[in-house]
Structure formats: structure tokens, C-alpha cells
Amino acid sequence: MGFYPAPPDAVAHAATFLKPPQGGFFCLLDPCCGEGAALQQLTETLDVAVDHVYGIELDPERAATSQSLLPDSHILGPASALGVACTRRTFSLAWVNPPFDDQMGGGDRVELQFLGQAIDWLAPGGVICVISESTSTHWTFRQLFIQWFEKISIEPFPEHYRPYKEVIVFGRRLERPRSPWSLNWNHELQPPHVYDIPPGRKPTRFIKVELTETELREALRVSPLQRHLQPHAGSQLVEPPLSLGKGHIALLLASGHLDGIVHPVGEPPHVVRGTAKKTQYVAGVEQSDNADGSVTTKTCLSEKITLTVRTVGVDGRIKTFEGE
Ligand SMILES: C[S@@+](CC[C@H](N)C(=O)[O-])C[C@H]1O[C@@H](n2cnc3c(N)ncnc32)[C@H](O)[C@@H]1O
Known part of the structure; x- marks a missing residue:
């Protein structure tokens, strides 16, 4: 100046x-x-x-x-x-x-x-x-x-x-x-x-x-906009009071909440990712005879949620668990 x-x-x-x-x-x-x-x-x-x-x-x-x-x-x-x-x-x-x-x-x-x-x-x-x-x-x-x-x-x-x-x-x-x-x-x-x-x-x-x-x-x-530049305090994962049942785990997988690294004590770590998608299936087929001799076929389609879980271990192998 x-x-x-x-x-x-x-x-x-x-x-x-x-x-x-x-x-x-x-x-x-x-x-x-x-x-x-x-x-x-x-x-x-x-x-x-x-x-x-x-x-x-x-x-x-x-x-x-x-x-x-x-x-x-x-x-x-x-x-x-x-x-x-x-x-x-x-x-x-x-x-x-x-x-x-x-x-x-x-x-x-x-x-x-x-x-x-x-x-x-x-x-x-x-x-x-x-x-x-x-x-x-x-x-x-x-x-x-x-x-x-x-x-x-x-x-x-x-x-x-x-x-x-x-x-x-x-x-x-x-x-x-x-x-x-x-x-x-x-x-x-x-x-x-x-x-x-x-x-x-x-x-x-x-x-x-x-x-x-x-x-x-x-x-x-x-x-006041400065706060947008501050790092977020990391959210703490809380341990559930009881271990999860199969149904709970399925729900967590289906809702996308069980994602990321899983490291059970004494086992090698792996990454898990669950996805849920709707698939169509034939729920039933009905046939009826008409007066003119023809046959009417009714096919009833429905949808179900299919869960796919993939894991990848430290060896790089991907495993897919799906359906049955
Ligand atoms: C060379 S002096 C001139 C003072 C006065 N005009 C004279 O003739 O005696 C320059 C002045 O410009 C001011 N100055 C510098 N950048 C400026 C800006 N962007 N806008 C207005 N003034 C500024 C400085 O603070 C300084 O007081």
C-alpha cells in the first residue's frame, strides 16, 4: 500500500x-x-x-x-x-x-x-x-x-x-x-x-x-459457513447387547447396512457386501375350459426379494452366496 x-x-x-x-x-x-x-x-x-x-x-x-x-x-x-x-x-x-x-x-x-x-x-x-x-x-x-x-x-x-x-x-x-x-x-x-x-x-x-x-x-x-470445512466427528459404531440372529443379519444385509470389512476374532479378515434385488417368478398357472371348446390359461407372476452376498478375502477370491 x-x-x-x-x-x-x-x-x-x-x-x-x-x-x-x-x-x-x-x-x-x-x-x-x-x-x-x-x-x-x-x-x-x-x-x-x-x-x-x-x-x-x-x-x-x-x-x-x-x-x-x-x-x-x-x-x-x-x-x-x-x-x-x-x-x-x-x-x-x-x-x-x-x-x-x-x-x-x-x-x-x-x-x-x-x-x-x-x-x-x-x-x-x-x-x-x-x-x-x-x-x-x-x-x-x-x-x-x-x-x-x-x-x-x-x-x-x-x-x-x-x-x-x-x-x-x-x-x-x-x-x-x-x-x-x-x-x-x-x-x-x-x-x-x-x-x-x-x-x-x-x-x-x-x-x-x-x-x-x-x-x-x-x-x-x-x-458461520466455516463449520462446513471442519472434519466430521467419526460416528461410533455401537456393539449390540446380544449377538445377532440369522434373521437380523439377513435384514442388515438386505438393507445394505452390513457392508465393509468383517474381522472375526481368530479368522482372516474379509470384505462383505450384500445387495438385494427383486426377481419375478411364476406363482401359479390356472387353466379353464370355455364353452366354445377353447382353453384359457392364467399365469400369475409375483416378485420376491433375492439377496446376494459377496465376500472377498485377503487372497483375492470372491465368493458369491445367493438364493439357496
Ligand atoms: C502514492 S499515495 C498517494 C496519496 C495522495 N493521493 C497524494 O497524492 O499525496 C497512494 C495511496 O494509495 C492507497 N492505496 C493503495 N491501494 C489502493 C486501492 N486499491 N484503493 C485505494 N487506495 C489505495 C495507499 O494506501 C496510499 O495511501
Whole structure:
């Protein structure tokens, strides 16, 4: 959860390239606002109405600090920017200073996920300021950026605050994406200039819809469904008070209860399996003479249960006991 707050000088420098609309409100978003210092500085410098300020932060303490810095703003936390549902095409300005990292499980960079999310929530004509390591302005980042933004410019952080040679990448969001294949990053770059922030509306939806990883782990720990993952206590077989008679054993075999290993004392063990099936038999035949001289034969069929018991001993020989 790399916390590298943008230094106030860098935020102040970025703000010199941003011009708020003359009259009319606009909404400002920081999807990973940390302790909210950059958000507060931009709010004050650009004169944003505090209830038009939105932030998301994964770390609970940092989220609480942000909320206390900007009490009337809308801070979601602890929440992941990737687990928030928000009205699309809504914000006029997005300040995106994401953690620089590889995506969990491989694939792309985390910065790209944040950029993708910000694109979705930014209004067409809205302005984005992305903090990026100048060395890590990867091909994939550039492809996504030129697809969605025009009037792109890059401004380095003030010289004395550049531990990772950070830059601020500015752009104005297009109505719809254009094919990046015919575009060239260097041709798209413009000299630094002032961006007019368009007026905008508040999102009608800005809510956390997913648990953070920490919350998920805790929810799993206390979930009542955990009991399904516990091994069952083995059921104890009880010894009958009297030894079984033949009839009892037959019933147990017929009902499939006498299955498995049988190991009488002093005898080799064997496995027994009983199956019961219905078989048809002729219960009786009746013949009667009719008036016209013909004969009617009535055959009465009935069914009986036939029990088959098979055993297999340690020598592998299978014995079948059936019928008589
Ligand atoms: C580089 S700091 C930026 C702080 C602030 N925006 C600024 O510019 O000074 C990145 C912040 O992103 C937070 N973060 C990391 N993953 C996040 C996520 N999935 N959703 C929201 N915030 C996240 C970190 O906790 C950290 O506070």
C-alpha cells in the first residue's frame, strides 16, 4: 500500500496548470487519497466546494485522517478504488497518484488499473493529472492514455522533490476512445499549458461495493459457513447387547447396512457386501375350459426379494452366496 504523498510544492506546481470554471460547480476525485493532504491542497487552491470533493483510500487510518481534514467531503475508506461503484463520466478533475507496483498475480501494472477506473469516472472534457515515474511511463500506459486523452502534456516534479523522477501527466478526456495504433505518443505531446476544468455534476452513486482484503479475511474467519470445512466427528459404531440372529443379519444385509470389512476374532479378515434385488417368478398357472371348446390359461407372476452376498478375502477370491 505504498504511501508516497505528493509533496505540497508538486501539488502547488500542478495547480498552476489548472483553471477552475468561472461560476458553476465541479467535482474533484482522488481515487487513492492517502491522508488527504493533496486533496485538501487542491480543494483550497482551486476553490472547490468541499461537498464536491471525493476520495477513496484503502488504509483505514489514512482514510479517517482524510475525512477529518475535509469533514464535508465524501471519503470512502477503508475501500479499494477497484471495489467502488460510481456514476460514470461524472468528475471534472481527477488527481491520480497511485501506488507504483506490479498487479497481483502478474499481468499489468497497478497504475493501469487506477487509470482505467479514473477514465471511467471522468466526464468527457474532464482533466486528469496522473503522477507517474518518468522511467515507468510504460508502453501500455501510453497506449491507454493516448486512446482516451488529448492535449497531453508532461510536467516534472520540482527538481528537489524527485526521488523517483516523478512527473505529472495531464490530459483532457475524450468523448470516446480513439484507435491508438495510428497515434504516436511523442506527436501527441503538447508543451505545458493551462487546462480549463469544465463544470460538472455530482455522482448519483459513490459507494463501496467490495470488502477490502483485510475485511474479507476477517469475514472468512468469523463466517458461520466455516463449520462446513471442519472434519466430521467419526460416528461410533455401537456393539449390540446380544449377538445377532440369522434373521437380523439377513435384514442388515438386505438393507445394505452390513457392508465393509468383517474381522472375526481368530479368522482372516474379509470384505462383505450384500445387495438385494427383486426377481419375478411364476406363482401359479390356472387353466379353464370355455364353452366354445377353447382353453384359457392364467399365469400369475409375483416378485420376491433375492439377496446376494459377496465376500472377498485377503487372497483375492470372491465368493458369491445367493438364493439357496
Ligand atoms: C502514492 S499515495 C498517494 C496519496 C495522495 N493521493 C497524494 O497524492 O499525496 C497512494 C495511496 O494509495 C492507497 N492505496 C493503495 N491501494 C489502493 C486501492 N486499491 N484503493 C485505494 N487506495 C489505495 C495507499 O494506501 C496510499 O495511501
